[in-house]
Every structure is written in C-alpha cells, then in structure tokens.
Amino acid sequence: LTTKIGxxxxxxxxxxxxxxxxxxxxxxxxxxxGKLNLNDLVYISKDIDDEMKNSRTYYGDVLLNITGASIGRTAINSIVEIHANLNQHVCIIRLKKEYYYNFFGQYLLSRKGKRKIFLAQSGGSREG
Known part of the structure; x- marks a missing residue:
C-alpha cells in the first residue's frame, strides 16, 4: 500500500x-x-535539505500531524515545483502509484479516519 511512512x-x-x-x-x-496552509511557510537551505533527505516530501504525499494539540490534522502535499521537507511533528505517508492518495487523505479526514487516529494515539493533547 505504501512506499514510505516516516x-x-x-x-x-x-x-x-x-x-x-x-x-x-x-x-x-x-x-x-485537507490542504497546506502556506501563509506561515519557512525555508531551509539546500545544504540542510541534503542532510535531511529522508524527510523530503513530494507532490501527492499524505501528510499527517503526529504530535501535540494538532494530532490527526491531514493534508495532501500540493507543492508541485520542488520537493519540500518536514519537521518531526509531521508524518509522510507515500502511497504506491496504483493507490489514490486523495482517497486515502480524504479517509483520514473523515470522522471514521480521525476516530482511528485518536484511538491509536497514546497520551498527549489534541485540538478540540
């Protein structure tokens, strides 16, 4: 189903x-x-990005907040021009090409998907 989860x-x-x-x-x-908010976007240098190449995200990746008050928030990476990089609070879920990332992303946004995420979390806090 996936080629990368991390x-x-x-x-x-x-x-x-x-x-x-x-x-x-x-x-x-x-x-x-369901989408990226780029209003508060920051950037890193190419050298730092190269050091952190395992946390690169590409167009179509499903992104999921995995810590803190915003746990469970989900978006599809819609940045087309170049890859982006992620901090440790965000999980990359990269599906195999034959699977539909939009469908999976929408499932995670659904009531049933969010419930599964919240039931799987251990400790911490989340947004109401």
Whole structure:
C-alpha cells in the first residue's frame, strides 16, 4: 500500500536555520484540514535539505500531524515545483502509484479516519 511512512526532522539549531528562500520546510501549523496552509511557510537551505533527505516530501504525499494539540490534522502535499521537507511533528505517508492518495487523505479526514487516529494515539493533547 505504501512506499514510505516516516516522520520529518528538525535541523540542528532549529529555527536559526530558517531562511527567506530555499527549500520549503513544512511544520505542523502548515498542515490544515485537507490542504497546506502556506501563509506561515519557512525555508531551509539546500545544504540542510541534503542532510535531511529522508524527510523530503513530494507532490501527492499524505501528510499527517503526529504530535501535540494538532494530532490527526491531514493534508495532501500540493507543492508541485520542488520537493519540500518536514519537521518531526509531521508524518509522510507515500502511497504506491496504483493507490489514490486523495482517497486515502480524504479517509483520514473523515470522522471514521480521525476516530482511528485518536484511538491509536497514546497520551498527549489534541485540538478540540
């Protein structure tokens, strides 16, 4: 069903590595109900992106917040121009080509999908 399931990573030094241009770096606040919110988008350099190549996300990946108050928020990566990178609060779910990422993403957004996510979580808090 999938070719990749994994979480992102935060660069050493955290927000000190954010730049005004470069590779988009998606954080949990960018993951909204079904789509990406790019209003608060930050960037990282190509060198940092290369160091964190295992947390790259590409067009069509299903992105899922896995920690904190926003656990369960889901979006489809709609950035076409270039890949993006993710922080550790976001999970990448990359489906095999024969599966429909939009269908899976919509399932995670559904009441039944959200219920399964919340039942599987252990501890922590989430948005009401």
């Amino acid at each position: 979480s992102g990573k935060t660069p050493k030094g955290g927000s000190e590595n954010y730049t005004n241009k470069g590779i988009p770096f998606l954080r949990s606040q960018n993951i909204r109900n």
